[in-house]
Amino acid sequence: MVISxxxxxxxxxxxxxxxxxxxxxxxxxLPVLDELVPEEKALARVPLGIVQIPLNRVVxxxxxxxxxxxxxxxxxxxxxxxxxxxKWVNLYESVLxxxxxxxxxxxxxxxxxxLVEGNKRVSVMKYLDSVFVEAEVTRVLPKRTRENRAxxxxxxxxxxxxxxxxxxxxxxxxxxxxxxxxxxxGVKWSSEDRMDLRSAYLYFGNEYKAEYGDNPPIPxxxxxxxxxxxxxxxxxxxxxxxxxxxxxxxxxxxxxRGVKSEAVSLIMDRTEAHSGGLFSALFRPSRVKAAxxxxxxxxxxxxxxxxxxxxxxxENALGDKVETTVCVTTAQDQFDxxxxxxxxxGNRVIFATSPLMMNACVRPSLEHPDVDILCCSLxxxxxxxxxxxxxxxxxxxLIGMIAGxxxxxxxxxxxxxxxxxxxxxxxxxxxxGARMVNPRAKVYLQWSTRRDFDPAHxxxxxxIRVISNRDINAPRYSSMEYxxxxxxxxxxxxxxxxxxxxxxxxxxxxxxxxxxxxxNDHDGPSALDYWWGMSSDALDxxxxxxxxxxxxxxxxxxxSGMQSDVLWPFEGEIRAQDGRVCCGREDRLTPAQILLMDxxxxxxxxxxxxxxELKESARPLVDTLGLGCTxxxxxxxxxxxxxx
Numbered sequence: 001m002v003i004s005x006x007x008x009x010x011x012x013x014x015x016x017x018x019x020x021x022x023x024x025x026x027x028x029x030l031p032v033l034d035e036l037v038p039e040e041k042a043l044a045r046v047p048l049g050i051v052q053i054p055l056n057r058v059v060x061x062x063x064x065x066x067x068x069x070x071x072x073x074x075x076x077x078x079x080x081x082x083x084x085x086x087k088w089v090n091l092y093e094s095v096l097x098x099x100x101x102x103x104x105x106x107x108x109x110x111x112x113x114x115l116v117e118g119n120k121r122v123s124v125m126k127y128l129d130s131v132f133v134e135a136e137v138t139r140v141l142p143k144r145t146r147e148n149r150a151x152x153x154x155x156x157x158x159x160x161x162x163x164x165x166x167x168x169x170x171x172x173x174x175x176x177x178x179x180x181x182x183x184x185x186g187v188k189w190s191s192e193d194r195m196d197l198r199s200a201y202l203y204f205g206n207e208y209k210a211e212y213g214d215n216p217p218i219p220x221x222x223x224x225x226x227x228x229x230x231x232x233x234x235x236x237x238x239x240x241x242x243x244x245x246x247x248x249x250x251x252x253x254x255x256x257r258g259v260k261s262e263a264v265s266l267i268m269d270r271t272e273a274h275s276g277g278l279f280s281a282l283f284r285p286s287r288v289k290a291a292x293x294x295x296x297x298x299x300x301x302x303x304x305x306x307x308x309x310x311x312x313x314x315e316n317a318l319g320d321k322v323e324t325t326v327c328v329t330t331a332q333d334q335f336d337x338x339x340x341x342x343x344x345x346g347n348r349v350i351f352a353t354s355p356l357m358m359n360a361c362v363r364p365s366l367e368h369p370d371v372d373i374l375c376c377s378l379x380x381x382x383x384x385x386x387x388x389x390x391x392x393x394x395x396x397x398l399i400g401m402i403a404g405x406x407x408x409x410x411x412x413x414x415x416x417x418x419x420x421x422x423x424x425x426x427x428x429x430x431x432x433g434a435r436m437v438n439p440r441a442k443v444y445l446q447w448s449t450r451r452d453f454d455p456a457h458x459x460x461x462x463x464i465r466v467i468s469n470r471d472i473n474a475p476r477y478s479s480m481e482y483x484x485x486x487x488x489x490x491x492x493x494x495x496x497x498x499x500x501x502x503x504x505x506x507x508x509x510x511x512x513x514x515x516x517x518x519x520n521d522h523d524g525p526s527a528l529d530y531w532w533g534m535s536s537d538a539l540d541x542x543x544x545x546x547x548x549x550x551x552x553x554x555x556x557x558x559x560s561g562m563q564s565d566v567l568w569p570f571e572g573e574i575r576a577q578d579g580r581v582c583c584g585r586e587d588r589l590t591p592a593q594i595l596l597m598d599x600x601x602x603x604x605x606x607x608x609x610x611x612x613e614l615k616e617s618a619r620p621l622v623d624t625l626g627l628g629c630t631x632x633x634x635x636x637x638x639x640x641x642x643x644x
Contacts, residue, residue, distance in 0.1 A: 014075030030067040031060035033114035048137040058113040103134040207245040253383040270536035290349040291342035302472040310502025335360030361385045391533035393429035395498035397569035400433025410440040413467035420625040424597040429569040445606025449618035504538035
């Protein structure tokens with residue numbers, strides 16, 4: 001190729017981009033910063049010195065001068081016989097011979113770079129498909145707003161790590177990346193640490209682009225973070241390009257979930273296992289081996305006790321069709337190793353009974369697609385792992401009604417445990433139930449996981465005598481302070497408890513595996529989550545014999561309405577503590593709105609504690625499923641169905 005042909009080729013690329021913009025009714029020239037941000041000259045500026053910047057984020061010019069000489073892809077538009085063209089070709093030859101000898105000068109605004117000087121150099125470098133370019137950078141700082149929180153988190157990340165090529169648009173992502181790479185916010189990285197992450201991110205990005213080209217389903221930074229949710233950072237650093245490429249193909253559905261209209265499908269009711277037909281009958285097992293993994297000893301945890309009862313009852317119901325094994329591991333970094341061990345021991349179904357295990361389930365599910373792995377969690381980050389949970393708020397609604405009946409002074413205490421998704425729905429349903437029978441009822445909220453919580457005196461107001469506490473005690477504790485109870489004359493009367501019958505779910509799953517139909521209802525990249533309620537018979541409320549039987553008739557009538565799906569706790573006008581209307585008088589909250597509820601209703605006195613207010617033991621779970629966590633999908637991504 002004659003060297004002068006280079007300009008013709010570059011200009012052809014520019015003209016193609018120019019005409020494409022005209023057809024799309026877009027600006028066909030380089031964007032100009034002082035036109036995009038008219039107040040730019042009044043904003044604060046911070047000189048960053050000479051640094052390497054990603055060339056793909058050099059997007060325009062600081063001023064209008066020379067911007068019309070280039071298409072939006074920085075390819076030239078001026079005639080080949082112009083002085084501009086001669087200078088462009090001479091610069092091209094110089095760069096080929098000696099490299100880029102002089103840094104460009106740019107303004108950085110919101111993670112994009114606008115040229116003050118060096119337009120032709122950038123044009124040539126982009127034509128040569130360069131990745132980085134040396135630049136003297138001045139940062140133009142926007143005013144802080146809620147919408148640009150992620151950008152200011154990037155600035156903090158860049159100060160610590162010295163890296164500027166990893167871009168997230170959602171707040172919280174940088175802290176997640178810092179944690180996954182074993183660093184601490186505010187602590188400077190060593191040059192070795194900087195190079196390790198730069199290399200791992202570059203290798204991943206190259207393979208990700210090779211797989212998806214210029215139209216990836218989600219940005220490369222988000223894909224890289226998702227990758228680190230499955231494979232550890234140490235693994236990512238040591239893998240070859242071929243191994244990373246294979247991993248990316250295995251995670252295809254998870255990446256593509258980000259662009260699907262329904263990223264999470266909720267199954268809201270119990271389904272019966274039907275025969276899968278003759279073909280399924282040839283391959284379905286006659287006996288299933290299932291493993292149950294607990295994160296705490298059963299005798300120390302009421303939550304695990306419910307699940308253990310479910311396992312035992314499921315095994316009793318299915319007889320020799322199922323063999324179950326139990327694993328207890330308290331070390332969070334060993335969850336996936338224990339899952340691997342259970343799979344090697346021949347378990348066909350794995351039930352991870354804590355949300356803390358969700359991320360640990362993803363890698364084994366990719367490596368063993370013939371094993372069905374489910375995690376007891378409200379939200380699943382992966383197409384490959386199904387989550388399951390109960391609509392506990394339905395039981396709390398009924399218990400709230402009982403509390404409203406019993407609170408003679410209109411004051412009710414509520415002791416929550418973890419401020420995670422699902423907790424606001426339970427608290428609010430309880431408060432709405434109390435108000436339904438007592439319009440003056442106020443619910444005073446405390447948290448047992450707060451550092452300053454005093455179990456002997458949970459409420460500052462000693463006149464609170466009706467209290468909702470933990471759902472059930474761990475087997476080794478003899479205290480009667482669980483469920484709903486009333487304090488009177490130095491004694492305590494238990495009134496009601498919610499009952500979580502997990503055996504209904506476990507039995508249904510195992511029966512569908514036996515029938516060969518477990519995977520029939522899961523097609524496509526959406527995550528499949530089970531979220532059963534009272535209509536499934538997996539959730540109930542047991543009333544004390546001391547509770548008035550006539551009042552009990554009302555409770556049972558309301559429960560019957562919820563079981564037949566003709567009455568919902570969250571319908572009619574609902575106001576949050578700040579006065580905003582969260583549900584209209586003629587409306588009903590959708591399951592997605594209930595699932596992701598992050599506010600408290602206006603007859604609740606109390607708040608959701610911040611991370612720094614919690615006990616250390618509570619923080620891992622809150623970090624995983626706390627309000628605003630990274631597992632939270634948009635409301636628009638959730639669909640649901642009531643199964644017949």
